[in-house]
Amino acid sequence: xxxxxxxxxxxxxxxxxxxxxxxxxxxxxxxxxxxxxxxxxxxxxxxxxxxxxxxxxxxxxxxxxxxxxxxxxxxxxxxxxxxxxxxxxxxxxxxxxxxxxxxxxxxxxxxxxxxxxxxxxxxxxxxxxxxxxxxxxxxxxxxxxxxxxxxxxxxxxxxxxxxxxxxxxxxxxxxxxxxxxxxxxxxxxxxxxxxxxxxxxxxxxxxxxxxxxxxxxxxxxxxxxxxxxxxxxxxxxxxxxxxxxxxxxxxxxxxxxxxxxxxxxxxxxxxxxxxxxxxxxxxxxxxxxxxxxxxxxxxxxxxxxxxxxxxxxxxxxxxxxxxxxxxxxxxxxxxxxxxxxxxxxxxxxxxxxxxxxxxxxxxxxxxxxxxxxxxxxxxxxxxxxxxxxxxxxxxxxxxxxxxxxxxxxxxxxxxxxxxxxxxxxxxxxxxxxxxxxxxxxxxxxxxxxxxxxxxxxxxxxxxxxxxxxxxxxxxxxxxxxxxxxxxxxxxxxxxxxxxxxxxxxxxxxxxxxxxxxxxxxxxxxxxxxxxxxxxxxxxxxxxxxxxxxxxxxxxxxxxxxxxxxxxxxxxxxxxxxxxxxxxxxxxxxxxxxxxxxxxxxxxxxxxxxxxxxxxxxxxxxxxxxxxxxxxxxxxxxxxxxxxxxxxxxxxxxxxxxxxxxxxxxxxxxxxxxxxxxxxxxxxxxxxxxxxxxxxxxxxxxxxxxxxxxxxxxxxxxxxxxxxxxxxxxxxxxxxxxxxxxxxxxxxxxxxxxxxxxxxxxxxxxxxxxxxxxxxxxxxxxxxxxxxxxxxxxxxx
Numbered sequence: 001x002x003x004x005x006x007x008x009x010x011x012x013x014x015x016x017x018x019x020x021x022x023x024x025x026x027x028x029x030x031x032x033x034x035x036x037x038x039x040x041x042x043x044x045x046x047x048x049x050x051x052x053x054x055x056x057x058x059x060x061x062x063x064x065x066x067x068x069x070x071x072x073x074x075x076x077x078x079x080x081x082x083x084x085x086x087x088x089x090x091x092x093x094x095x096x097x098x099x100x101x102x103x104x105x106x107x108x109x110x111x112x113x114x115x116x117x118x119x120x121x122x123x124x125x126x127x128x129x130x131x132x133x134x135x136x137x138x139x140x141x142x143x144x145x146x147x148x149x150x151x152x153x154x155x156x157x158x159x160x161x162x163x164x165x166x167x168x169x170x171x172x173x174x175x176x177x178x179x180x181x182x183x184x185x186x187x188x189x190x191x192x193x194x195x196x197x198x199x200x201x202x203x204x205x206x207x208x209x210x211x212x213x214x215x216x217x218x219x220x221x222x223x224x225x226x227x228x229x230x231x232x233x234x235x236x237x238x239x240x241x242x243x244x245x246x247x248x249x250x251x252x253x254x255x256x257x258x259x260x261x262x263x264x265x266x267x268x269x270x271x272x273x274x275x276x277x278x279x280x281x282x283x284x285x286x287x288x289x290x291x292x293x294x295x296x297x298x299x300x301x302x303x304x305x306x307x308x309x310x311x312x313x314x315x316x317x318x319x320x321x322x323x324x325x326x327x328x329x330x331x332x333x334x335x336x337x338x339x340x341x342x343x344x345x346x347x348x349x350x351x352x353x354x355x356x357x358x359x360x361x362x363x364x365x366x367x368x369x370x371x372x373x374x375x376x377x378x379x380x381x382x383x384x385x386x387x388x389x390x391x392x393x394x395x396x397x398x399x400x401x402x403x404x405x406x407x408x409x410x411x412x413x414x415x416x417x418x419x420x421x422x423x424x425x426x427x428x429x430x431x432x433x434x435x436x437x438x439x440x441x442x443x444x445x446x447x448x449x450x451x452x453x454x455x456x457x458x459x460x461x462x463x464x465x466x467x468x469x470x471x472x473x474x475x476x477x478x479x480x481x482x483x484x485x486x487x488x489x490x491x492x493x494x495x496x497x498x499x500x501x502x503x504x505x506x507x508x509x510x511x512x513x514x515x516x517x518x519x520x521x522x523x524x525x526x527x528x529x530x531x532x533x534x535x536x537x538x539x540x541x542x543x544x545x546x547x548x549x550x551x552x553x554x555x556x557x558x559x560x561x562x563x564x565x566x567x568x569x570x571x572x573x574x575x576x577x578x579x580x581x582x583x584x585x586x587x588x589x590x591x592x593x594x595x596x597x598x599x600x601x602x603x604x605x606x607x608x609x610x611x612x613x614x615x616x617x618x619x620x621x622x623x624x625x626x627x628x629x630x631x632x633x634x635x636x637x638x639x640x641x642x643x644x645x646x647x648x649x650x651x652x653x654x655x656x657x658x659x660x661x662x663x664x665x666x667x668x669x670x671x672x673x674x675x676x677x678x679x680x681x682x683x684x685x686x687x688x689x690x691x692x693x694x695x696x697x698x699x700x701x702x703x704x705x706x707x708x709x710x711x712x713x714x715x716x717x718x719x720x721x722x723x724x725x726x727x728x729x730x731x732x733x734x735x736x737x738x739x740x741x742x743x744x745x746x747x748x749x750x751x752x753x754x755x756x757x758x759x760x761x762x763x764x765x766x767x768x769x770x771x772x773x774x775x776x777x778x779x780x781x782x783x784x785x786x787x788x789x790x791x792x793x794x795x796x
Contacts, residue, residue, distance in 0.1 A: 276407035308397030436713030446492035465625035476629035494650025554605030735792035
């Protein structure tokens with residue numbers, strides 16, 4: 001893979017300067033044999049007729065042999081390459097331009113050298129958590145041995161401490177030098193680390209590779225450049241892989257690369273004002289693809305400039321070209337530089353064109369499979385008047401502009417054909433472009449700009465609940481906007497009814513089984529998929545996109561009747577590679593499609609609690625976060641002065657996808673917060689046992705996950721987050737009319753406030769409570785029982 005990388009690096013380099021004279025060597029094109037390098041001398045010889053072409057060929061095997069020599073000797077001069085043609089000065093300069101090579105004294109070139117101390121071996125989560133703990137003053141970096149008793153925790157904290165030293169947050173004496181943990185500051189410090197910066201610079205030239213290929217190349221580079229800090233031996237494969245994976249995660253955290261390992265800064269510059277083009281290639285296609293260019297004459301044989309030729313001059317770096325030949329789009333190209341005046345390529349075996357022309361450099365990426373013209377609907381072609389005529393047939397011209405709508409239609413509708421670098425969701429749905437805190441703030445502002453008001457803490461909690469488990473229940477009185485917060489939450493991150501990522505399914509009172517959701521067999525015995533099944537099948541085709549299903553008025557029918565199969569399937573979640581999958585949803589044997597709940601589907605139910613609805617069983621409540629929307633601020637009006645509408649910010653599923661299914665998944669990185677949370681839950685469960693409303697492992701695990709995600713996103717304080725979980729996961733299970741229920745409510749109130757329950761002074765206790773929201777709800781529940789003889793979370 002490393003040999004392939006240096007050849008691709010050469011093809012995509014623009015100019016190499018020799019080390020001794022700083023003379024430019026322009027890489028003008030490439031072929032199967034090698035790269036074509038033009039110098040001032042070669043151009044002059046061409047102009048004087050001494051050469052047939054204005055460049056010299058640097059063969060691929062010369063570059064591969066040169067790399068082998070460098071690896072063997074580690075330090076080289078141009079004299080080490082005298083047997084590789086007459087361009088040994090260029091070869092030395094080319095090697096020095098590689099990200100893992102550096103120029104040494106006296107025009108020598110050598111492999112860069114690092115030790116394992118230069119590689120982050122602690123995860124992002126561990127390091128970010130420790131940095132926050134140090135900033136909060138929970139302990140100091142030099143007191144790990146005294147603060148933590150377990151050897152495993154000490155080891156993890158020591159690794160995180162080494163990372164913080166690597167990033168410059170800690171000095172050599174482990175003193176905290178900087179308390180700025182913003183994304184901007186972390187990004188700056190990451191790129192100041194030489195090894196991480198080398199990886200980042202290498203990734204800039206790897207956009208054409210898959211994630212695993214990037215990983216393999218960087219592992220090879222690690223073997224060449226990194227040695228053990230203790231005995232100076234070459235690092236092991238497992239050590240290299242762990243280090244590179246950690247760096248990938250660090251770069252994603254710093255919003256420098258996306259989930260595919262592609263550099264975000266490059267794609268942002270490219271995509272911001274991107275234009276789209278269509279080129280019709282005939283007999284010159286092979287030469288143009290191999291050379292990495294498009295060429296058209298300035299004038300036709302009659303001396304007239306033609307727009308479909310001269311429009312090459314309008315294309316800008318970053319623009320995209322659909323390359324069409326023999327009835328199909330065979331490649332998609334990215335323009336790498338503006339068009340320049342150029343003679344007709346010598347490889348063009350035709351006299352139909354003038355010699356003077358314009359050459360546009362592009363990077364070709366082949367489609368697999370090719371996109372046939374007949375696959376594009378005729379009505380779409382007829383509307384696109386650039387490359388197509390009124391009948392939807394391809395015109396005879398060369399280079400045409402296409403509309404953004406048409407280009408995006410192709411990229412979305414036929415995304416299986418396009419390389420990852422050009423898929424629309426890659427360029428517009430960046431999971432890592434915003435930190436969690438900024439993303440949630442965007443969602444809150446978007447909802448507010450749409451004319452709806454909810455507290456930002458409610459938006460934060462909904463986000464955390466969906467990350468914890470993709471099933472949430474929103475309760476409250478009618479008209480408080482439960483449906484709208486879900487719809488606008490989804491819209492804010494690019495999921496709409498129009499693109500199929502948001503679906504509202506109204507529940508009807510007569511539902512008695514799952515057929516209305518999952519589907520049913522008609523009178524002919526054919527299976528008719530229900531609305532839920534259709535969404536699940538569509539979501540599985542697009543695993544990188546989040547899909548939202550809103551079950552409106554969920555408890556108009558008995559949830560256990562129509563939703564029981566889905567509740568059971570939810571609990572079958574397991575890891576399959578890097579995806580979370582479930583068991584199959586029961587469908588008739590004649591239906592030949594496997595239906596599961598993919599990990600990019602999020603179900604939210606809205607419920608009202610009145611005489612027309614049904615209560616929930618523990619089976620349902622155990623599996624969901626329950627959020628209440630009973631507070632109404634009638635004084636809120638949408639601003640009449642500020643008419644600015646916020647745009648949505650489409651994201652990939654990575655921003656919501658669960659990272660953990662069991663505590664074992666999270667224990668290594670988050671043992672301290674898991675232990676603190678569990679100890680609190682043990683105390684609460686001891687109270688609940690008195691009337692057998694205590695909970696099991698499922699609720700414990702999910703509360704721990706919520707607390708972990710909150711800490712990683714830095715959305716709320718630890719106490720605020722736990723207060724939310726007590727309110728959303730524990731209190732909904734409490735109901736009764738007996739003395740034991742009242743006693744439990746009193747004890748829980750005391751746990752939340754630190755004060756005994758006193759009807760005369762409970763408001764003061766709530767005001768100073770550790771967990772005020774839960775305390776307020778408990779006070780309401782106590783008053784309900786005292787006044788009505790019965791209490792429940794759902795009574796308001």
